[in-house]
Amino acid sequence: MSNEPLHFLDLPRPNxxxxxxxxxxxxxxxxxxxxxxxxxxxxxxHQPPLTRLPDKWELWESALDAVLTHPFIVGDSLAIxxxxxxxxxxxxxxxxxxxxxxTVDFISSEPLLRRxxxxxxxxxxxxxxxxxxxxxxxxxxxxxAIGIPLLRVSASLQLPPVLTYADTVLYNWAxxxxxxxxxxxxxxxxxxxSGTPDECHFYLTSSRIELRGVExxxxxxxxxxxAFIGDEIAIRRISGYLDKLAMVIHDLTSTLHAVRQGCxxxxxxxxxxxxxxxxxxxxxxxxxxxxxxxxxxxxxxPIEMSGPSAGQSSLIYAxxxxxxxxxxxxxxxxxxxxxxxxxxxxxxxxxxxxxxxxLTHLAAEPRRIRDLVQTSHNEGFTQAYNSAIQALKIFxxxxxxxxxxxxxxxxxxxxxxxxxxxTHGSNLKGTGGTELVPFLKGVRDRTARSxxxxxxxxDSNPA
Ligand code: HEM
Numbered sequence: 270m271s272n273e274p275l276h277f278l279d280l281p282r283p284n285x286x287x288x289x290x291x292x293x294x295x296x297x298x299x300x301x302x303x304x305x306x307x308x309x310x311x312x313x314x315h316q317p318p319l320t321r322l323p324d325k326w327e328l329w330e331s332a333l334d335a336v337l338t339h340p341f342i343v344g345d346s347l348a349i350x351x352x353x354x355x356x357x358x359x360x361x362x363x364x365x366x367x368x369x370x371x372t373v374d375f376i377s378s379e380p381l382l383r384r385x386x387x388x389x390x391x392x393x394x395x396x397x398x399x400x401x402x403x404x405x406x407x408x409x410x411x412x413x414a415i416g417i418p419l420l421r422v423s424a425s426l427q428l429p430p431v432l433t434y435a436d437t438v439l440y441n442w443a444x445x446x447x448x449x450x451x452x453x454x455x456x457x458x459x460x461x462x463s464g465t466p467d468e469c470h471f472y473l474t475s476s477r478i479e480l481r482g483v484e485x486x487x488x489x490x491x492x493x494x495x496a497f498i499g500d501e502i503a504i505r506r507i508s509g510y511l512d513k514l515a516m517v518i519h520d521l522t523s524t525l526h527a528v529r530q531g532c533x534x535x536x537x538x539x540x541x542x543x544x545x546x547x548x549x550x551x552x553x554x555x556x557x558x559x560x561x562x563x564x565x566x567x568x569x570x571p572i573e574m575s576g577p578s579a580g581q582s583s584l585i586y587a588x589x590x591x592x593x594x595x596x597x598x599x600x601x602x603x604x605x606x607x608x609x610x611x612x613x614x615x616x617x618x619x620x621x622x623x624x625x626x627x628l629t630h631l632a633a634e635p636r637r638i639r640d641l642v643q644t645s646h647n648e649g650f651t652q653a654y655n656s657a658i659q660a661l662k663i664f665x666x667x668x669x670x671x672x673x674x675x676x677x678x679x680x681x682x683x684x685x686x687x688x689x690x691x692t693h694g695s696n697l698k699g700t701g702g703t704e705l706v707p708f709l710k711g712v713r714d715r716t717a718r719s720x721x722x723x724x725x726x727x728d729s730n731p732a
Contacts, residue, residue, distance in 0.1 A: 305627075311482055312624055313480060316380075317451070326388075330388060335360060335363075337460070341357045341395065364396055364412055369417050372422055392415045394546075409556060416562075417563070420568045420571070424568075429574060431577075433619045438472050439621070442459060467531065468541045474525065474527065478582070481524055507638065508653035528671060528675075529674075537675050538676060542676070550575070558574060580612060589716075591631065592638065592639065593638070594658065601715060646724050654721060669710065672705060676697060
């Protein structure tokens with residue numbers, strides 16, 4: 270691996286574990302003038318992520334290899350055998366006995382940090398869920414060997430020490446043919462927990478949505494540039510961009526539905542999804558994950574420990590902000606018992622820090638397209654804006670259909686290997702701990718209600 274700094278994110282970074290030293294600046298953030306959003310690959314990094322850590326961290330990579338060559342069955346599956354449990358117990362003991370490997374070398378390398386977070390977070394979820402839990406126990410102890418490096422790497426990346434969408438999607442791919450540009454077709458998944466092609470296809474669906482979304486980002490940028498002028502010509506141009514944006518969002522919906530082409534709902538529900546569970550997923554959110562010796566190494570026990578969710582996609586979040594739907598949708602509470610903040614607000618903490626900064630910057634944009642539509646009293650402009658809102662509503666309709674067949678219907682049916690701890694009732698939880706049916710419908714309905722009245726309707730009914 271070359272040590273040449275290829276990207277501004279490779280610039281020296283302060284050690285956040287020990288705080289920023291006096292006179293030292295977080296150059297990775299200051300240098301992030303483009304918010305790590307690439308004009309060709311959007312929120313996906315343009316350079317393929319590292320697919321393996323250097324030899325020094327082989328213990329972690331080989332522990333993951335052992336699972337990938339012979340995947341485990343999730344510990345609370347009714348289908349698990351004593352032999353399965355014994356095998357995972359041997360692996361878990363191997364993890365417990367590992368030394369705490371140094372992470373100092375990561376501090377200067379964003380690609381190393383990302384791969385390390387991915388590897389350690391997969392090990393964490395596999396460690397927790399390959400075990401048959403004692404129903405009376407209120408906590409799972411995370412061994413130092415994975416817990417301490419994960420806390421250190423997470424502090425440097427400013428991400429929670431848990432599997433995120435960035436790990437499973439943004440930093441979990443390689444080009445199929447490295448001589449060709451990265452594209453929706455020229456991309457494969459590197460790491461999974463279940464070893465199934467269904468899990469790969471599930472991640473690929475999101476990757477393809479991120480890559481198709483690059484055009485949406487470009488249309489947003491062009492629209493905001495025109496909004497700066499805000500005259501008749503600008504309004505005509507933005508109307509055209511909004512019509513195109515609606516078409517891109519329809520493509521995102523088609524890509525979302527294509528998840529069915531390679532990810533079987535029953536495999537997803539029974540074999541893939543159980544590995545994603547965070548602390549607050551499932552019916553027993555009181556089970557805590559305690560990082561062994563965290564305090565001794567200067568860390569507090571982490572609070573944000575939800576499982577990975579595409580609700581952490583900065584692309585969909587950006588669409589909400591650009592169309593000013595966020596004020597309504599991001600306030601939807603999930604009625605979760607464990608969190609006070611709305612789910613989508615909370616998910617920002619799970620996004621890469623430069624993307625968070627991008628969303629904050631976008632939200633602070635003084636020229637909001639919705640305001641311009643409202644003040645312009647222009648029929649065509651209003652229709653174009655509404656067509657983009659309608660497309661986003663249709664995306665969310667499609668998403669609810671997918672969630673219905675991949676989670677809700679699966680939970681209602683009773684396959685022999687249904688998880689012993691999964692809920693059958695209406696209060697099903699998402700991996701992010703949401704009570705998913707009311708939450709997803711709430712977000713969808715608020716998106717629909719963001720459409721503006723037609724100008725002619727307003728004229729005929731000025732009240
Ligand atoms: C089999 C496919 C999928 C399933 C079963 C699924 C499931 C879920 C669930 C359960 C939630 C509730 C939040 C949580 O607790 O995690 C959620 C939220 C969300 N998902 Fe998905 N999802 C799928 C695919 C996708 C894809 C491919 C995307 C787009 C990248 C996506 C975007 C979102 C968004 C943006 C939210 C937040 C709610 C909203 O904004 O409407 N999902 N998903």
